[in-house]
Amino acid sequence: MARYRYPVPPSHEITPRELYAQRRRFMKQAAVVLGAAALPGLFPGSALAWRDRVSDVAPGRFNTDEALTDRETATSYNNFFEFGTGKEDPKRHAQQLRTDPWSVRIEGEVDRPGVYTLEDILKPHDLEERIYRLRCVEAWSMVIPWVGFPLGDLLRRFEPTSRARFVEFETLHDPEQMPGQRRDILDWPYREGLRLDEAMHPLTLLAVGMYGEVLPNQNGAPLRLVVPWKYGFKSIKSIVAIRLVEDQPVGSWEASQPREYGFYANVNPNVRHPRWHQATERRLGERGRRRTLMFNGYEEQVAALYTGMDLEKHF
Numbered sequence: 382m383a384r385y386r387y388p389v390p391p392s393h394e395i396t397p398r399e400l401y402a403q404r405r406r407f408m409k410q411a412a413v414v415l416g417a418a419a420l421p422g423l424f425p426g427s428a429l430a431w432r433d434r435v436s437d438v439a440p441g442r443f444n445t446d447e448a449l450t451d452r453e454t455a456t457s458y459n460n461f462f463e464f465g466t467g468k469e470d471p472k473r474h475a476q477q478l479r480t481d482p483w484s485v486r487i488e489g490e491v492d493r494p495g496v497y498t499l500e501d502i503l504k505p506h507d508l509e510e511r512i513y514r515l516r517c518v519e520a521w522s523m524v525i526p527w528v529g530f531p532l533g534d535l536l537r538r539f540e541p542t543s544r545a546r547f548v549e550f551e552t553l554h555d556p557e558q559m560p561g562q563r564r565d566i567l568d569w570p571y572r573e574g575l576r577l578d579e580a581m582h583p584l585t586l587l588a589v590g591m592y593g594e595v596l597p598n599q600n601g602a603p604l605r606l607v608v609p610w611k612y613g614f615k616s617i618k619s620i621v622a623i624r625l626v627e628d629q630p631v632g633s634w635e636a637s638q639p640r641e642y643g644f645y646a647n648v649n650p651n652v653r654h655p656r657w658h659q660a661t662e663r664r665l666g667e668r669g670r671r672r673t674l675m676f677n678g679y680e681e682q683v684a685a686l687y688t689g690m691d692l693e694k695h696f
């Protein structure tokens with residue numbers, strides 16, 4: 382596939398290679414405690430419609446106290462190739478996407494597969510606010526107050542079988558509503574995957590809102606993934622399928638440019654993108670640059686997932 386390649390970030394997004402020292406940091410062996418959620422039935426829970434619960438949620442765990450990216454910026458500068466490759470395209474073109482009614486297929490290696498309405502999916506879950514950094518492979522980053530719940534809580538409810546080792550996600554495929562899909566930019570529908578333990582990690586969030594409101598379409602309404610220690614392309618938007626599988630799935634970006642986008646896509650300042658370095662980043666709304674942190678600053682939480690792996694090989 383020829384397909385789209387991100388243009389090289391403009392020079393203000395990049396500092397010369399000589400200006401940063403290659404650093405190898407020993408990863409802390411952080412003990413990660415997976416929260417055990419015992420959810421009795423499939424659909425008991427709040428009587429309030431989920432959209433009415435988004436504006437009143439408790440602060441969650443792992444929140445950064447860094448300044449938030451302003452909402453206007455976070456909703457006007459987006460990557461959502463289904464609506465075009467320009468940063469302003471999603472805001473302009475995503476408004477036509479119908480997000481209600483919405484349903485999600487839970488399939489593959491689970492004991493309770495099915496097509497579930499978004500209402501049923503959300504009913505048992507308490508929503509919380511998670512203030513996370515997210516860093517794009519294009520070397521910009523932002524800080525967003527998401528509203529959502531841990532993906533692991535949802536997966537446990539549908540009971541993965543012993544064969545499930547990975548989770549694959551799919552975005553809606555509907556070229557009538559998504560004009561970008563009329564062109565062969567990526568291998569549609571947009572797909573992404575996680576290892577099961579990454580998917581179950583308490584940092585991994587399914588988001589339905591941001592800034593105390595329901596997600597704007599351009600940010601992935603009505604349901605998107607947020608995996609804050611990985612490059613932004615793993616955080617797939619407008620999800621219609623969650624599939625538990627035995628074999629490592631191939632995401633749309635990996636399928637189009639395997640040399641540039643790996644399965645893991647962990648934020649790693651020491652592993653160059655083939656066409657630019659990943660050592661620094663520009664926080665949207667700021668002038669200078671920041672040093673990019675290992676695992677986007679979530680090293681303490683997630684390093685243990687990768688013990689013994691060569692992260693230059695498994696980039």
Ligand SMILES: Nc1nc2c(c(=O)[nH]1)N[C@H]1C(S)=C(S)[C@@H](COP(=O)(O)O)O[C@H]1N2
Nearest residue numbers: 459460461462517552571613614616617618
């Ligand atoms: N379906 C879909 N999901 C997607 C994308 C996309 O093009 N299509 N872009 C990804 C990329 S590259 C990034 S950086 C983030 C951007 O999220 P934001 O627009 O909310 O900032 O969404 C990710 N999720």
Ligand SMILES: [Mo]
Nearest residue numbers: 517518613614
């Ligand atoms: Mo990205």
